[in-house]
Amino acid sequence: MTFKIPKTFAGKTEEEMEKSYYKIINEVEKSEGIKTSGLENKVEPVILPSSGNLRFVIDENEYKEIVKYLDKTFSKHKNNFSKNLKFEDNAMKGSSTYIATGVDMYLKSINSEYRLATQLDLEQNLNFTTGTYNDSGLALRNLTEANEAQAVYLFNQLKQKGISEKDFPIWFNLRGLNLDNNLNFNLTDETFYSTAECLNWENGTHFSKINNFGLPKEEDKFSTRQIWTSNNALSRGYLYGGSYLVSGSSNLSGSNGDGRVVLAKALRA
Amino acid sequence: MKESKGVYLNSTELMNLAGQPFYMNDFVDACLYGRLNLFLQGDTGSGKTQLAKDAMNYFSNKSMFILGRNDMDTRELFQQINLEKLRTGISSQELKELTNKINTKLFVVDELPNCVPAVRAQLFNLFDGFIELNGQFYPIGESYSVGIATGNIGQKFTESSNDLGRALKDRMHVTIDTDYFKPTVWDTFNILSNNTNPRVDFTKPSENGNLENKILTTHNEIASTEISFEKLVLANYLIHGLDYVNIEGKETTKTKMKDAWPNAITNHGKGSDESLILPVSPRAAKSILRLSQAFDYIAKEKGVSEKEIQDAYFNSIMQAFKFVGAYSGILNDLAVRENYANDKYSALDAVIQTTKTQYESHIENISAGLQMINTGKKSKKVLDKFNGRWGFMRNFIEKATEQEAKK
Numbered sequence A: 001m002t003f004k005i006p007k008t009f010a011g012k013t014e015e016e017m018e019k020s021y022y023k024i025i026n027e028v029e030k031s032e033g034i035k036t037s038g039l040e041n042k043v044e045p046v047i048l049p050s051s052g053n054l055r056f057v058i059d060e061n062e063y064k065e066i067v068k069y070l071d072k073t074f075s076k077h078k079n080n081f082s083k084n085l086k087f088e089d090n091a092m093k094g095s096s097t098y099i100a101t102g103v104d105m106y107l108k109s110i111n112s113e114y115r116l117a118t119q120l121d122l123e124q125n126l127n128f129t130t131g132t133y134n135d136s137g138l139a140l141r142n143l144t145e146a147n148e149a150q151a152v153y154l155f156n157q158l159k160q161k162g163i164s165e166k167d168f169p170i171w172f173n174l175r176g177l178n179l180d181n182n183l184n185f186n187l188t189d190e191t192f193y194s195t196a197e198c199l200n201w202e203n204g205t206h207f208s209k210i211n212n213f214g215l216p217k218e219e220d221k222f223s224t225r226q227i228w229t230s231n232n233a234l235s236r237g238y239l240y241g242g243s244y245l246v247s248g249s250s251n252l253s254g255s256n257g258d259g260r261v262v263l264a265k266a267l268r269a
Numbered sequence B: 001m002k003e004s005k006g007v008y009l010n011s012t013e014l015m016n017l018a019g020q021p022f023y024m025n026d027f028v029d030a031c032l033y034g035r036l037n038l039f040l041q042g043d044t045g046s047g048k049t050q051l052a053k054d055a056m057n058y059f060s061n062k063s064m065f066i067l068g069r070n071d072m073d074t075r076e077l078f079q080q081i082n083l084e085k086l087r088t089g090i091s092s093q094e095l096k097e098l099t100n101k102i103n104t105k106l107f108v109v110d111e112l113p114n115c116v117p118a119v120r121a122q123l124f125n126l127f128d129g130f131i132e133l134n135g136q137f138y139p140i141g142e143s144y145s146v147g148i149a150t151g152n153i154g155q156k157f158t159e160s161s162n163d164l165g166r167a168l169k170d171r172m173h174v175t176i177d178t179d180y181f182k183p184t185v186w187d188t189f190n191i192l193s194n195n196t197n198p199r200v201d202f203t204k205p206s207e208n209g210n211l212e213n214k215i216l217t218t219h220n221e222i223a224s225t226e227i228s229f230e231k232l233v234l235a236n237y238l239i240h241g242l243d244y245v246n247i248e249g250k251e252t253t254k255t256k257m258k259d260a261w262p263n264a265i266t267n268h269g270k271g272s273d274e275s276l277i278l279p280v281s282p283r284a285a286k287s288i289l290r291l292s293q294a295f296d297y298i299a300k301e302k303g304v305s306e307k308e309i310q311d312a313y314f315n316s317i318m319q320a321f322k323f324v325g326a327y328s329g330i331l332n333d334l335a336v337r338e339n340y341a342n343d344k345y346s347a348l349d350a351v352i353q354t355t356k357t358q359y360e361s362h363i364e365n366i367s368a369g370l371q372m373i374n375t376g377k378k379s380k381k382v383l384d385k386f387n388g389r390w391g392f393m394r395n396f397i398e399k400a401t402e403q404e405a406k407k
Helices: A014-042 A060-073 A075-080 A097-109 A119-123 A148-159 B024-034 B048-062 B074-080 B084-088 B092-101 B117-127 B163-171 B185-194 B212-224 B229-239 B254-260 B282-301 B306-311 B313-325 B333-339 B344-360 B363-375 B388-406
Strands: A086-088 A091-093 A114-116 A133-140 A170-173 A193-195 A226-228 A234-240 A244-249 A263-265 B015-017 B020-022 B038-041 B063-067 B106-110 B130-133 B136-139 B146-151 B174-177 B244-247 B250-253
Touching: A014 B363, A060 A075, A060 A086, A060 A091, A060 A097, A075 A097, A097 A114, A097 A133, A119 A133, A119 A234, A133 A148, A133 A244, A148 A234, B015 B282, B015 B313, B020 B024, B020 B282, B024 B038, B024 B048, B024 B146, B024 B174, B024 B212, B024 B282, B038 B048, B048 B063, B048 B106, B048 B146, B048 B212, B063 B074, B074 B117, B092 B130, B092 B136, B106 B117, B117 B130, B117 B146, B117 B163, B174 B313, B212 B282, B229 B282, B229 B313, B229 B344, B229 B388, B244 B254, B244 B388, B250 B254, B282 B306, B282 B313, B306 B313, B313 B344, B333 B344, B363 B388
Parallel strands: A226 A244, B038 B146, B038 B174, B063 B106, B106 B146
Antiparallel strands: A086 A091, A114 A263, A133 A170, A133 A234, A170 A193, A234 A244, B015 B020, B130 B136, B244 B250
């Protein structure tokens, strides 16, 4: 290197630089902390059956139909869809923003009485999803940070409906969104979205009460439930372990064996 | 520095740095301090020749005025610079001795576009401190030489299809549209009431007399001053960040798109700076950094404190970007015409505004990245903060951390 790496930057002191570093490190460690706090150990080896209006994909034939639909609809992106899914222990395992949206599109295409569970649906029975994570929404916070291109694409549609950046942050239910071949999200007549101030709360804020679309309503320092936030332009939104609402990840395609797509009888849009 | 140091008078502000206005004269000074070739584009009679002429006074007998004519050949040009022997078949050693004797520091070429390409090429070489003969390069005089050229070739001169446009983009570092920053009404009242001679005044000396030593000393100081890391980040953003483009979810670069830019950009990109501006070249980035350093020096001369100058680094480098970039061919002319009333400077202002938003939203992440480098331990969490048009910083931070760890 022909230049020195500075100890300070843009008016920040060494101490502030250190804070910036640990802010990011801790932010992520807290998220990882969810896993290390024992939730992984609570994953039942046998998948829970459907519970009331909520259910997982537990029929292998249904799983095969879903894979067939996803492969056909998103033929260029199999790595983001079918290759992240498997049928094991009598349930479809794997979930991401893209997969959950794609499954909802499939259910709509066959006029199923089930659709992808919304965050409000998930909140009705938190025990049902204990030990898994379940994608339910998208958080739009700005147009400049991570996933900015997809954020701008989505926002351009909102602008036509009179929504402006002043209305940020905005929550979208994945149910009712239409994903295109370029992995951009398109609004449909069914899409639910709303300003949700909680998406800009400090990362790790505790809450207990939810609002009428299933998001944290107010801070509750004594609750064990927490919301995880970030400054990404567009983040995935998922319920983790039946308790934590994660709205800070920019990885819309990430999926692992703890992921379950949750279906609900479509009573609400 | 004032609005006028010679005959040319213009109190229109071109920019403001740390509370100090910068006028046309300051820009000439900045280019001389930075040793940056300056092209003054403007209509006939706008005062550009007078401005260049005033600069000649700084160098006393070490400046040369050349009037560009289409019947001038290289022989005549060499005669003007006392190199007529070049045509008589002398040895390389003799040539070297001859060229070494040339001690001209500033070449002013009036109406440069009138010159034929062969003469033009030699003039650019002189600006850069050498002449080229039979494929050999011979440095002239001492280390410092610079050029100021004037001309009126309209808006199309930066087009790549135009030979002159390409040459100007390659060899002139800063271009200023003198029509855009024409003298104020107050100035013209003063100019007209003092003197009704419409000719360029070659007689009045500079108020400050011979400034050669000052300019050379300042140039050496500017050239050897360390560039702040903040400026390096911003210059790299102009090279790499502005190159980033996302088409239908696929990340690529404008450089790779070549002629497909900007037409292939659809959706949101169409309305953003992705389709408005190309990245700057590493060479242009050097000019931007050098001009910015010269701005800082002039601001200091105007009484601004070191601390205030350091704090104004963003504005300093962005103003330099504006004046290096506006006529360098990086703007999408159609978009400038449609969205900015054909005003290149306004288009650049819009790009600068976007850059400001981008930069400010990444200061925290860059700080964390630098801290990571200093610890010598890679963190994926920190690296993941840099994506899209900031992906270049991820590469830098990752590499720098590896190097730090080896120490």
